Amino acid sequence: MQLYDSKLAPNPRRVRMFMAEKGIDCDTVQVDIIQGENLSDDFLAINPRGVLPTLVLDDGTVLDESVAICRYFEELEPQPPLMGTDPVSKAQVEARQRHMEFDGLMGAAEAFRNAFPGFANRGLAGNAGTVDAVPALVERGRNTVVRFYERLNEALAESEFVAGDAFTIADITALCTIDFAAGAARVPIPDGCENVKRWHAAVSARPSAAA
Amino acid sequence: MQLYDSKLAPNPRRVRMFMAEKGIDCDTVQVDIIQGENLSDDFLAINPRGVLPTLVLDDGTVLDESVAICRYFEELEPQPPLMGTDPVSKAQVEARQRHMEFDGLMGAAEAFRNAFPGFANRGLAGNAGTVDAVPALVERGRNTVVRFYERLNEALAESEFVAGDAFTIADITALCTIDFAAGAARVPIPDGCENVKRWHAAVSARPSAAA
Numbered sequence: 563m564q565l566y567d568s569k570l571a572p573n574p575r576r577v578r579m580f581m582a583e584k585g586i587d588c589d590t591v592q593v594d595i596i597q598g599e600n601l602s603d604d605f606l607a608i609n610p611r612g613v614l615p616t617l618v619l620d621d622g623t624v625l626d627e628s629v630a631i632c633r634y635f636e637e638l639e640p641q642p643p644l645m646g647t648d649p650v651s652k653a654q655v656e657a658r659q660r661h662m663e664f665d666g667l668m669g670a671a672e673a674f675r676n677a678f679p680g681f682a683n684r685g686l687a688g689n690a691g692t693v694d695a696v697p698a699l700v701e702r703g704r705n706t707v708v709r710f711y712e713r714l715n716e717a718l719a720e721s722e723f724v725a726g727d728a729f730t731i732a733d734i735t736a737l738c739t740i741d742f743a744a745g746a747a748r749v750p751i752p753d754g755c756e757n758v759k760r761w762h763a764a765v766s767a768r769p770s771a772a773a
Numbered sequence: 774m775q776l777y778d779s780k781l782a783p784n785p786r787r788v789r790m791f792m793a794e795k796g797i798d799c800d801t802v803q804v805d806i807i808q809g810e811n812l813s814d815d816f817l818a819i820n821p822r823g824v825l826p827t828l829v830l831d832d833g834t835v836l837d838e839s840v841a842i843c844r845y846f847e848e849l850e851p852q853p854p855l856m857g858t859d860p861v862s863k864a865q866v867e868a869r870q871r872h873m874e875f876d877g878l879m880g881a882a883e884a885f886r887n888a889f890p891g892f893a894n895r896g897l898a899g900n901a902g903t904v905d906a907v908p909a910l911v912e913r914g915r916n917t918v919v920r921f922y923e924r925l926n927e928a929l930a931e932s933e934f935v936a937g938d939a940f941t942i943a944d945i946t947a948l949c950t951i952d953f954a955a956g957a958a959r960v961p962i963p964d965g966c967e968n969v970k971r972w973h974a975a976v977s978a979r980p981s982a983a984a
Binding site: 610611619623625626627629630631633634638648649650652654656657660661664665685686690693694698702705709713 | 821822830834836837838840841842844845848849859860861863864865867868871872875876896897901902904905907909910913916917920924
């Protein structure tokens with residue numbers, strides 16, 4: 563089993579952190595997205611979509627999409643459960659995970675990708691050909707991230723973790739979103755979002771956060 | 774159990790079709806997205822994100838995000854399995870489902886939303902406040918849909934269904950994407966994508982497609 567990884571990007575970190583919470587280890591291969599190694603012939607022969615992370619199983623099966631790779635590990639090693647434990651909690655964790663992704667990570671990615679000079683002709687992730695950046699998406703993405711922080715702050719007034727009382731994949735997506743938003747997209751946690759700050763400090767202190 | 778639904782939008786159709794495949798029925802409430810009923814105080818009191826579909830369980834639990842709602846029904850009624858049956862197939866179905874969503878449905882939504890006059894100030898779905906449409910996203914979205922058709926055509930040369938030999942949630946997302954892309958976003962299946970056309974005819978003939 564081999565994980566095609568990038569230390570610079572938020573999505574591979576989601577999988578590394580998930581694996582670390584489960585105590586799963588595997589060989590990794592670093593792929594430099596900034597230099598376009600994910601769009602090289604060599605990598606496209608492995609995954610024609612050109613995205614990271616990509617997991618290749620020992621029998622050659624290729625899996626991409628962070629959440630799908632996490633699903634594989636959740637099924638393989640159910641403990642500790644990170645995707646819910648019964649019909650309602652599984653659905654709630656999945657909903658919250660997607661809220662973090664759609665309401666947060668996508669906004670941060672939009673803000674970063676359309677502002678970063680190296681991606682001026684790579685306006686969409688992966689193997690999408692030449693796609694011009696759209697400058698109007700920088701501000702749109704930043705505004706999305708601010709809304710994300712405000713809503714997350716309200717939610718974390720009600721519960722210890724993003725999807726309730728237990729740490730789950732939704733917390734992983736949220737942490738990777740925030741660290742990417744605060745760094746690459748330059749939208750740090752606003753003053754006043756004290757619940758987010760409390761939660762961020764606690765989750766950042768988990769050993770898996772360094773994976 | 775009550776499903777807040779919209780007959781005009783692709784995401785609620787995903788859930789209706791999933792439920793029909795499982796033989797699950799429930800009360801539905803139509804919410805008119807075009808008229809902005811999903812952003813009314815009444816609906817935001819139910820789901821502050823303002824998105825459809827939204828499922829409210831008998832105990833008051835609120836679930837949104839199509840895939841999360843489908844997960845609930847998959848757990849509740851495992852037969853027929855629509856999300857895989859073992860660790861690898863569960864991950865593969867999830868990956869393929871997300872490919873349909875990220876590589877297809879999002880492009881179609883981008884093309885439609887930024888061209889439709891009624892959404893000139895609703896550039897993002899749900900409760901995102903006033904967000905201007907971005908005209909450059911219309912062509913970008915249409916190009917994404919064309920790439921989606923071409924890749925899906927290649928994949929369907931290898932397998933009967935989107936994620937292999939069995940009908941799954943990935944087929945549901947693909948069908949709802951294509952019918953929305955061909956209609957609202959005006960990007961029909963291109964000539965030459967004969968595998969997509971064969972598959973589309975077969976899947977459209979399932980009783981659940983009319984749900």
